[in-house]
Amino acid sequence: MYELLGKYISSRASIAASDLEQIYTYFSPVSTKRNEHLLLSGEVCQHYYFVNKGCIRIYTIHEGGRDTSRFFAFEGGFGTALPSFIEQVPAAEYMQTIERSELLRIRRADFLHLAETIPAFGFIYRQILEQGFIMAQKRIYGFQGFDALEKVKWVIRHQPDFLLRVSNKMAASYLGISPSTLSRTKAKL
Amino acid sequence: MYELLGKYISSRASIAASDLEQIYTYFSPVSTKRNEHLLLSGEVCQHYYFVNKGCIRIYTIHEGGRDTSRFFAFEGGFGTALPSFIEQVPAAEYMQTIERSELLRIRRADFLHLAETIPAFGFIYRQILEQGFIMAQKRIYGFQGFDALEKVKWVIRHQPDFLLRVSNKMAASYLGISPSTLSRTKAKL
DNA sequence: TGAAAACGTTGCCCTGCGTCAACGTTTCTC
């Protein structure tokens, strides 16, 4: 149940086994179905999630029904609607599992408590933020001013499994191109 | 010299005057000219900067000479080439002051030292990361799939001073549109 | 297991925006 989480933490920070055990006690398992929502737009996000199996997707819906995928967390990754989680304001986004998933969930208060009391956990949180920021920046200037073919090549280089794991439709909404164009572009590779 | 920095910190975290004084001792003033570089692509970033006056711009240059502006820090803001600063790898970006500027600079080792020894400073750093991440996310899905007019409206709503402070050319490279299109778009507002 | 819904692919048409160029204006630089 907690192996993957333990591996995640201990590979990133040196931590006593007792601290690790204590951390586990705050994470409770959650099973979800395909397309089940963890958070709806307008709700305030109260949990941080760790993916044992499956995949979390975070997305927004614009007027007209078009959706934009913002972030995917796969096995061994953390994910939440961070702006809402941090600032405790209504989320501007949806969070769902796009396939049957096994998650570990921690409440916000517990998460912040751990970040303050267990230095290794605080360090992990800082690292998540740093990496998230770096990834977001890479994405901005990896996409900015590039055409469809270059975007697809970019995502293949930086997230090799990505196109294999998610549907064309979602991949397209992540890349900011239409499903038709993604389909045509892949045919050219 | 340190008023603005002091205001920045004490408005975000409760901190003892003595700690604040200690923090100041690590920041040294730097004066720069218009278009002076603080970091070149390929160098490893060793400093974090605070802007007392002027403006820092972070940008990349692609093949063909086109540049993409990634981030601007104005008066009262922090800025650095974070991926390089964090991971101590050669930067993929340039950092420059786009106008005559007065900066406060802290060395990386000192910055991390403060973040670890003064809780309020560690908290500030975490907040910078959180806000940076949130901003980057907003930018991704504020731009994704929007046309030029919507992007311009977005930036006016979220960073009202932005278009007034930076040149058309830089604003365009930030928005991911051509200077011509930005010019035409502004005429429609 | 079978009907219905969702998805991937492809063709056609159309439009938003990038490129290029010209021209007036601002701003460096010495």
Add this chain to the structure above:
DNA sequence: GAGAAACGTTGACGCAGGGCAACGTTTTCA
């Protein structure tokens, strides 16, 4: 303060990619 370089604006043109629709295939769930 004068010449040069950079910038903002606008027009003409071309093309990448979006919208829409059609069709075959896969998935879903009673």
